[in-house]
Amino acid sequence: MAVLRVGIGGWHMIDEVDLISLVAGHARLARLCDALEIVADRLPVMPGEAEALRLREDLGHVLPTHEARECAVLAALFGGHPPAGQNRAIMQHIGNCRASCLVQGQDLVAALSDETPAPCTETLGYMLRSFFQTCRQAMAFEALAILHMGDRRLTSDAAALMRASLEARCGG
Known part of the structure; x- marks a missing residue:
């Protein structure tokens, strides 16, 4: 994490470097x-053994790694004081989305x-589409949440990074 610059209310300013690992995740x-959407689009042709193995490994690695990184970043940025009101609801929703993605990923494995x-x-197609839609929505919500909760604490570079990430997640 970058050198912390104190800003609004004694909180550190959120710089681009504070968000890079989350955006990369x-x-x-x-x-x-x-990749999972491509598999869903090809159905009823099932993935071959090698592709299924790669997808299982990716699901087993990418999701838990992302979840751990996301927890750490959000805790570092917003965990100094227990969130209250709207921010508590936002953080709870992010946690619920994270849990849903993990469970759906385990089901796909x-x-x-x-x-x-x-x-x-038909069932596999539903599972695949549910997973990638849930994950994409969760990533967009996280970007919006950081933009909202970070508010005046985000540097211009950090805000630009989160807006670009949001645009990438929403296909804009």
Whole structure:
């Protein structure tokens, strides 16, 4: 994390370097979502063994890594004081979204495993689309939350980075 500059209300100013790991994690997760969308678009053709293995490994690595990084970044930026009111609701929603993505990812690992019976293509398609839509929405919400909760604490570079990340997540 960057050298902390004290700003509004004794809180440190949020600089671009404070957000780089979170935005990079969003980009990695977005690439995984794109790969899963390609699989969904190809159904009823199921992924081959090598592709299914790669996707299981990515789901098993990218999601927990992203979740841990996201928790650390948000705690460093907004965890100094217990959030209250609107910010508490925002942080709770982010946590709920994170948990949903992790559970859906675990379900996809099981569905893509050669150790369990494969679900029908309609079910797999639903699972895939639910996962990547939930993850994309969660990433967009996190960017909006940081822009909102960071408010005047965001440097211009940090705000620009979060707006660019939001635009990338929303396809704008």
